[in-house]
Structures are given as C-alpha cells and as structure tokens.
Amino acid sequence: MSGGEGRLASLIGDLRAFGAAARKEWRLLRRYPSLFIGFLFWPIALPTAYVLQAQGYAGSSVAATNAFASRAGTGEIAGFLFLGWATYMWISMILWGPGTALRTEQVRGSLEAIFITPASRLVVIFGPAVSQVIWALWMFAVVGMAMGVFFGVDLGLAAVLRALTVIILAVPALYGLGALFAAIVLRFGEVHALVQTVRGLFTVFCGMTFPIIILPEWARAVALALPPTYLIGDLRHVLLTGASLTDLVPDLAILLTIGIALCLLAVVAFRSTERYARRGGSLAQY
Amino acid sequence: MTSAALPASWRKDVADEWHAALAIARKELHIAKRYPLNLANEVLQPLYQFLLPSLLLGATFAVGGRALGLSSLTGTDDLAGFLFLGVVVGGLVGAAFWEIAFSFKREMDTGTLEPAWLTPTRPETFVIGRAIGAMVIAAATSLVLIGVGSAVFGATYSAGIVAALPAIVLASLGMLGIGYLIASALLMLREPNFFVDATSFLFAMASGVAFPITVLPLVVRPVAYLLPTTYALDLLRQYALGTRPLLDSRIEWLALTALTVVTLLVGQRVFLRTEHRIRIRGTLGQH
Numbered sequence: 241m242s243g244g245e246g247r248l249a250s251l252i253g254d255l256r257a258f259g260a261a262a263r264k265e266w267r268l269l270r271r272y273p274s275l276f277i278g279f280l281f282w283p284i285a286l287p288t289a290y291v292l293q294a295q296g297y298a299g300s301s302v303a304a305t306n307a308f309a310s311r312a313g314t315g316e317i318a319g320f321l322f323l324g325w326a327t328y329m330w331i332s333m334i335l336w337g338p339g340t341a342l343r344t345e346q347v348r349g350s351l352e353a354i355f356i357t358p359a360s361r362l363v364v365i366f367g368p369a370v371s372q373v374i375w376a377l378w379m380f381a382v383v384g385m386a387m388g389v390f391f392g393v394d395l396g397l398a399a400v401l402r403a404l405t406v407i408i409l410a411v412p413a414l415y416g417l418g419a420l421f422a423a424i425v426l427r428f429g430e431v432h433a434l435v436q437t438v439r440g441l442f443t444v445f446c447g448m449t450f451p452i453i454i455l456p457e458w459a460r461a462v463a464l465a466l467p468p469t470y471l472i473g474d475l476r477h478v479l480l481t482g483a484s485l486t487d488l489v490p491d492l493a494i495l496l497t498i499g500i501a502l503c504l505l506a507v508v509a510f511r512s513t514e515r516y517a518r519r520g521g522s523l524a525q526y
Numbered sequence: 527m528t529s530a531a532l533p534a535s536w537r538k539d540v541a542d543e544w545h546a547a548l549a550i551a552r553k554e555l556h557i558a559k560r561y562p563l564n565l566a567n568e569v570l571q572p573l574y575q576f577l578l579p580s581l582l583l584g585a586t587f588a589v590g591g592r593a594l595g596l597s598s599l600t601g602t603d604d605l606a607g608f609l610f611l612g613v614v615v616g617g618l619v620g621a622a623f624w625e626i627a628f629s630f631k632r633e634m635d636t637g638t639l640e641p642a643w644l645t646p647t648r649p650e651t652f653v654i655g656r657a658i659g660a661m662v663i664a665a666a667t668s669l670v671l672i673g674v675g676s677a678v679f680g681a682t683y684s685a686g687i688v689a690a691l692p693a694i695v696l697a698s699l700g701m702l703g704i705g706y707l708i709a710s711a712l713l714m715l716r717e718p719n720f721f722v723d724a725t726s727f728l729f730a731m732a733s734g735v736a737f738p739i740t741v742l743p744l745v746v747r748p749v750a751y752l753l754p755t756t757y758a759l760d761l762l763r764q765y766a767l768g769t770r771p772l773l774d775s776r777i778e779w780l781a782l783t784a785l786t787v788v789t790l791l792v793g794q795r796v797f798l799r800t801e802h803r804i805r806i807r808g809t810l811g812q813h
Contacts, residue, residue, distance in 0.1 A: 278720045289731050296737035297587040299595030304587040311586050440574030450582040
C-alpha cells in the first residue's frame with residue numbers, strides 16, 4: 241500500500257470511528273427518556289420566566305419599555321430573551337457534553353481501552369459532540385415554535401435561514417470550547433465546578449438577558465473576547481432586526497477566527513494532557 | 527403500661543426523636559463543611575446564575591437609573607432589594623427540594639437508606655433532621671446575600687424586616703411539608719433529577735422569587751396563591767421595602783399560617799403512606 245493510500249484508509253477509518261462515537265452517544269441519550277422531556281421543558285420554561293420578569297420590569301411604564309427598546313435595538317422582548325437563553329442552553333450542552341462523556345468513560349474504566357485503539361484523538365475529542373448538534377437544532381426549533389405560538393414573534397423563512405448560517409458558523413467556536421473543556425476535565429478530573437464557573441462567566445458577560453452596551457467598558461471588552469457574545473448578538477440581529485449576513489461579516493469573521501483558534505488550542509491541549517496522563521499513569525484515575 | 531406512665535413515655539419518645547433529628551442535622555452540616563467550595567457556591571451560584579442576569583435585565587428597563595416599571599406594579603423601585611429578598615425565599619425552596627427531598631436519593635445511591643431506616647428512629651425524623659441542617663445553611667446563605675445586596679448593589683432594607691422573620695419561620699415549616707411531599711415522589715421514581723429540577727424551578731417562580739406574581743397569566747395565578755412561600759415573600763418585601771401587599775396583610779398572615787399547617791399535615795401523611803408502601807413492596811434499596 242502506498243503512502244497516499246494508507247493515509248486515505250486511515251482517514252476513512254477515522255470517519256467511521258467518528259460516526260460510531262456519535263451513534264454511541266445518541267444511543268446513550270435515548271436510554272434516558274426523562275432527558276427528552278427536559279429538552280422540551282427547559283427551552284420554554286427558562287426564557288418564559290425571564291419574559292415574565294421583563295413584564296414586571298416594564299410594568300405600566302411606557303418610558304421603561306421604550307428604554308429597553310432603545311438599548312436593545314428591538315422592542316421584541318420575548319424574542320430577545322428567548323434567543324439569549326437558547327444560546328445559553330446550547331453552551332450548557334456543549335460544556336457538559338464532551339467533558340462529561342470523557343469523565344464518564346474514565347469513571348467506568350473504559351477510557352484507557354479507547355486510547356489503545358488506533359482511532360485519531362480528534363474522534364475522541366469531537367465524536368461525542370456530534371450528537372449534541374442534533375439537540376442544539378432541536379432546541380432552537382422548540383425555541384422558535386415557542387416564540388411564535390406563545391408570544392406571536394413572527395420569524396420569516398429567510399431570517400431563519402440566515403440564523404442557521406450564523407449557527408453553523410458558530411459551531412467551530414463552541415465545539416472548540418467544548419473540546420478544550422474536555423482536555424481540562426481529563427487533566428483535573430472535575431467537571432461540575434468548572435462548568436458552573438464558565439457558564440456563570442458567559443451569563444454575566446455575554447448578554448443573555450441584556451444588550452452588552454449597558455455593561456461598563458472593561459466588562460464590554462471581556463464580552464467582546466467571548467464567542468457567545470457574537471452568536472447571541474448576530475442571532476438577534478438576523479431574526480429580530482432584519483439584518484442581512486453581509487451586515488454581519490466583521491462579526492462572523494471574528495467568530496470563525498476564534499473558532500479555528502479554539503479548535504487548534506483544544507487539539508494541542510488534548511495532546512499535552514494525554515502525554516501527561518500516559519506518563520503519570522493517571523488516565524484511569526479519578 | 528398505666529395511663530399515668532403514658533405521658534412520661536411519650537415525652538421520652540419525643541425527646542429521643544428530637545435528639546436523633548439534631549444528630550442528623552449535625553451530620554448534614556459536618557458533610558457540608560467538608561466541601562467548602564460547595565458552600566461558597568451556595569452564595570455564588572444565585573449571584574451569577576440569577577441575580578446578575580436579572581439585575582442587568584432590570585438595568586435595560588431603567589429610566590434615569592430608576593426602576594419605574596417595577597415601581598408601578600409593586601410600589602418600590604429598589605430592584606436589588608426586590609431580587610435579593612426573592613433569593614431568600616428561593617433558598618428555602620432549594621433547601622426543601624434539593625437538601626431535604628433529594629438527600630433521600632443520594633442515600634439510595636450510596637446504599638445507606640435501608641440501614642438507616644432499620645434503626646428505631648421514625649422515618650419522618652430523618653426528614654426533620656435534614657430540614658434543620660438545610661435551613662441552617664439556607665439562613666446563613668440568605669444573610670450573606672442580603673449583606674451583599676446592601677453593600678454592593680445598593681439594596682435598602684427598612685428595620686421592619688425583623689417583623690417579617692415569623693413569616694420566614696412559618697414558610698420554613700411549610701417547606702418541610704413540601705419536602706415530605708417531594709421526598710415521597712422521589713422514593714417512587716427511578717430517575718428523579720428532572721422532576722426535582724423542574725418542580726423546584728416552577729415552585730420558586732410561582733412564589734414570586736423573580737417577578738411580582740401579578741404578571742403571571744391568569745390561569746396560573748391561583749396556583750401562586752396556594753403556596754405558603756408566596757405570602758411569606760410578599761410579607762417580607764412589604765416590611766423590608768414597603769411594597770404594596772397582594773392582599774390585606776392580616777389575610778396574608780392567616781393564609782400563610784393555614785397553608786403551612788395544611789402542607790405539614792398532608793406532607794407528613796403522604797410521606798408515611800409512601801414509606802409504608804415501599805416497605806411492603808421491598809423497593810427501598812432499588813434505584
């Protein structure tokens with residue numbers, strides 16, 4: 241077999257392993273039906289609570305409602321909050337997903353066996369995340385329906401397609417983040433506290449419930465360094481203010497650049513963690 | 527046993543159960559002290575997951591730095607005070623659902639529930655012991671958060687807040703009843719995480735932790751009026767912030783007391799029936 245043929249065979253093998261890893265995660269999810277109810281409940285319940293809170297803040301004051309519209313760039317309060325929380329839930333899934341998958345393998349004692357296989361490490365890092373894409377699409381669909389049915393937010397097909405493009409362009413950034421997270425989990429063996437901290441950081445800085453212009457300057461600088469800020473802002477722009485994709489080219493370019501950087505960083509971090517774990521024999525320790 | 531001896535034996539039983547409840551509470555507090563980061567998270571988590579996003583949303587509606595919309599509904603424009611007091615009652619809800627009720631699930635998982643129930647201690651004493659431990663942590667967390675609200679976010683509480691303390695004590699007893707009910711459900715469920723997560727969230731929201739309950743849809747609002755925590759929180763905000771009451775204050779005190787008694791009695795009865803049923807079925811060790 242020539243070098244080229246060998247590389248092709250290896251690539252096909254890795255793709256098959258990638259598909260198998262995704263299928264396995266999907267099967268595990270199917271074993272816990274209560275998760276399905278959760279994926280229907282939370283995308284509606286959590287944003288609805290904040291819509292009610294916003295109604296409490298608006299009260300009967302027209303000035304308060306106008307203040308929101310001028311700061312947020314839209315008077316569509318329900319849409320604004322639903323899109324913010326949908327992104328929050330997607331990020332939660334990504335942060336919990338790959339890290340927890342590796343941690344679970346570690347606890348079950350199957351992680352060492354996986355590392356002995358000839359499959360690429362990219363399969364180990366990104367494979368579990370693929371099944372999460374299905375849930376992300378499902379969640380955005382539930383959010384879209386809830387916005388339309390309960391709050392009368394009208395999302396046109398063209399706007400939905402633009403939003404899908406934004407979501408696809410955000411995939412490298414968010415999944416790079418998830419993979420980086422997985423590497424950290426493998427190194428330190430703890431997932432809960434880290435997820436809560438990072439999720440808290442995103443909630444406070446990235447504008448899930450508010451436009452980032454109300455943040456002080458230093459906090460806005462932090463927000464602009466975090467990929468979810470661009471995702472939330474761009475989704476709101478295309479779905480609520482009718483912005484076109486060309487209007488958002490600078491934002492999307494930043495999002496994609498951060499995404500590529502995060503994916504590369506994740507691969508480097510994962511390799512370094514793996515070397516550390518192999519040398520210290522800590523791969524199976526937890 | 528003579529009739530004269532009965533009260534003495536009854537008193538001894540009560541004293542024994544009380545000692546057992548305190549021992550369980552001490553055990554829970556010992557465990558909590560072993561995880562200082564988790565204790566710190568009791569304060570930090572409400573801050574970054576609820577209070578900061580809610581305050582920032584409130585800032586988006588502010589007119590000249592004032593919460594005019596909130597003031598039009600509740601009579602106060604002290605947004606920080608409104609939310610930080612909400613978290614006090616949110617802490618009670620969390621304690622009932624996660625610390626009182628869900629601790630049974632944790633014991634089921636570790637396999638210690640069956641041996642514990644083989645001791646002569648009454649099953650409801652385990653609930654009371656956990657409730658005491660959970661309420662001590664909730665009270666400490668609330669005090670810290672109220673302090674943070676005042677020192678960092680400018681919440682201003684009037685001295686009248688002290689007059690609302692009996693309402694919080696009553697609500698804590700009511701939440702013990704809710705803890706009994708949720709624990710009963712947990713003992714019957716195999717995978718209760720979603721159930722506890724969703725019901726505690728809905729309970730807190732319906733109590734008005736995040737917003738005035740007058741913004742709830744009309745079909746949901748009657749549920750809010752059936753929760754003891756709704757009245758406790760409304761009384762707390764009235765005394766501390768001068769908010770407009772939902773109902774006449776005397777009616778609120780009466781409703782809070784009545785709902786607390788009903789919740790406690792119903793909760794305990796349901797819990798004992800559930801416990802009896804699972805002893806017969808022999809499913810206590812299954813999870």
